[in-house]
Amino acid sequence: MLARRTAQWLSQYLHRAGTTSTLQPRRHVQSLPLEQPNFRQSSSVFDSVIRESKDQTVVRSSELPPAIGRADEPIVDILKHPDYFGVKKLFTVKEMFQCGVHLGHMGGTLNERMQQFIFGKRFNQLIFDLDITAEYLRDALNVLSHISYRGGIVLFVCRDRQNCHIVEQTAIDCGEYAHTRYWTGGTLTDATNIFGGATRLPDVLVFLSTMNSILEQHIAIESAAIVNIPTVGIVDTNCNPNLITYPVPGNDDSPSAIEFYCHVFKTAIQNAKQRRLDDDRMKS
Amino acid sequence: MAESRLRNLGTVFTRIKGLIRGGAMKFEDRPLWYDVYEAFPPKLTPTAERPTVFKEIKDIMYPEDIIRAHFYKHFSSPGVINLVSPTGHTLSQKFVDTFLELAKDSRIPRNQLVQAALDEMAAQGTPLESEANVDIDYRKAGDPVYTNEREPFMPAGPFKWHKRGV
Structure with missing residues (x-):
């Protein structure tokens, strides 16, 4: 044989x-x-996608709107600028497609609150409308950049075991924080007791997956709403987007999709921090 | 800090706004994100009881699905498919492309298209063999999918095909 x-x-x-x-x-x-x-040669889908379109995703400083306080330029009110950090150029719909952001769960698991983000179903697998996803992701990145620019603390949350390492690595790379382990009740709502002293809470929470390890909504979403912290979250077809301040409909399971989100979040935060340094240098 | 803990009432923004208006929080002590939220409010109000927007979820189907199904029925799934690389085509996709290219030629009888596609693929260096007669009987009586006379491999039924490609 x-x-x-x-x-x-x-x-x-x-x-x-x-x-x-x-x-x-x-x-x-x-x-x-x-x-x-x-x-x-290609360790992952994400790698090959990013390698192909590397030149497009990098936002050059010359393409950004003028920095505040420059002698020859009028002072820009940052919040009135529609895209001060150039987040619209960070990614394309094609890259999202190649990273599998459009792939949802099976039709039977659909949360009806997610219907408006869905394009259709292919052999009972739900498919996201990536044009809608791109709009929501750009809004979320813009807000995230503004909060980072103002010195806010970003906390990445992901309870997905296979993706927690890359989420933590992303937080390290952009100098922010991550919580990918068991969420102790009261981490936000009772922080003074939990950490034994006055604690500064994060200014925005970024959920790479809004589910916890037993496929129920993560407790941190309600906790953040209780203590009035806005949230950015990737919501899959089986999630509830209502309490997320800036929801981004998309695949929250595939490593390639998570790598894509981590890449754009990281780049947006790094760009915003760099922009802050440049603007401060201009002013002084 | 005085704060409302009613998470299901209003949004993060309206709750803080209420505190400022009521005098429980000074405007100078507002959270760091407050101005950002005011300048870029989310598209959907983030309340727990936001009404659901109902939308009919349609099946996504393409004209070549019938051809592809036919291919897999007769040749199963031969060869290796590289799931990692986003470039390159599977064997079934090559077959579908060849078939659709030949279907543009009206001189080829419609019921010999599959054999013609196989011959074409063999000429290009990809011979495929099957046990049975490979041609699709498009005009199978009583089958609504196959009774479109003008374009035999297009369905006549109430389906609406999505255009392929972006």
């Missing part, structure tokens, strides 16, 4: 390599024109 399989494999291999073989190839397929997958 093993020898026969080896012979089959060998015949296929030889056939593919362009040499002749006396062994008969497999019945249904005589030759395979497909390229062999090269897993070394």
Whole structure:
């Protein structure tokens, strides 16, 4: 049996390599024109997507609106500027598609509050409308940038085990905070007792997944609403977007999609912080 | 700090605004995000009891789905599919493309399109073999999917196809 399989494999291999073989190839397929997958070169979908469009995603400082206080430019009221940090250029809908942001859950698990963000279903798998998602993501990134610019603290929250490492790494990279472990009740609502002293709470919470480990809504969403902290959250088709201040409809399970969100959030925060430094230097 | 803990009433913004208006919080002590929220309010009011917007969720179908289903029925799923790389085509996609290209030629009889596509693929270096007669009987009587006379591989039924590609 093993020898026969080896012979089959060998015949296929030889056939593919362009040499002749006396062994008969497999019945249904005589030759395979497909390229062999090269897993070394592209470690993930996200990597290849970003590598292809790297030049587009980088916002150059010359493309940004003028900084405040420059001698030859009028002073810009930052909050009146529609896109002060250039977040609209951070990503394209095509990149979102390639990272699988459009993929939702099966039709039966749909939370009816998510209906308005859905494009349709393909063989009972729900598909997000990425044009809507892009609008909401751009709004969320803009607000996140403004809060970072003002020196606010961002807390990334994700209870998804397979994605928690990259979320923590993102928080480290942009100098912010992450909470990806068991959420002790009262972390926000009873912070003085939990941490043993007056505590500064975060100014915005970013949820890479609004579910906890048992697929119920994360407690931090209600906690943030109680202590009046706005939230940004990726909401999948089985989530409730109502209490999220800036919801972003999209896939919250696939590592490629999470890598995409982490990349844009990180870039937006880093850009905003850099912008703050530049503006302060201009003023002084 | 005096704060309302009624999370289901109003939004984060209206609750803080109420505190400022009522004098429980000074305007100077407002949260850092307050001005940002005022300048860029969310598209949907983030209240717990926001009414649901109902929308009919339609099936996404493409004309080539029938051809692709036919391919998988006869040839199963041969070869290796690289799920990591976003580039490149699967064998079934190549078959579908060849089929649709040949379907533009009206001289080829409609019931021989599959065989023509297989011949074309074999000529391009991808021979495929099947046990049975591979051609689709598009004009199967009584089957509403196959009774569109003008375009036999398009359905006649009440389906609405989405256009492929962006």
